[in-house]
Amino acid sequence: xxxxxxxxxxxxxxxxxxxxxxxxxxxxxxxxxxxxxxxxxxxxxxxxxxxxxxxxxxxxxxxxxxxxxxxxxxxxxxxxxxxxxxxxxxxxxxxxxxx
Numbered sequence: 148x149x150x151x152x153x154x155x156x157x158x159x160x161x162x163x164x165x166x167x168x169x170x171x172x173x174x175x176x177x178x179x180x181x182x183x184x185x186x187x188x189x190x191x192x193x194x195x196x197x198x199x200x201x202x203x204x205x206x207x208x209x210x211x212x213x214x215x216x217x218x219x220x221x222x223x224x225x226x227x228x229x230x231x232x233x234x235x236x237x238x239x240x241x242x243x244x245x246x
Contacts, residue, residue: 148240149184150207154200155235162229163196169229170198173222177202180216182209210238 158166170188177186184203191197204210213219227234 150204151239152202153237156198158196159231169226176218
């Protein structure tokens with residue numbers, strides 16, 4: 148069953164450009180992974196320091212492969228010092244999907 152991932156990244160003061168660059172760098176290789184159905188990065192229209200990633204994976208196993216790849220680890224190492232909160236990544240399925 149498909150799995151959606153939501154990531155929230157609120158940049159430290161002065162780091163929004165660096166967060167945006169990190170997101171731009173990680174999306175293309177993630178999108179090219181065979182288990183990736185969809186991935187897009189977003190910037191808030193109300194808070195220019197707030198970014199999100201929304202991705203969908205064919206299943207939990209595909210996301211686990213993604214999570215272990217070098218470009219994913221490099222992204223996390225790069226972005227964590229740029230944000231002003233602990234990393235926030237949520238795994239989700241549609242509300243009415245079977246368990």
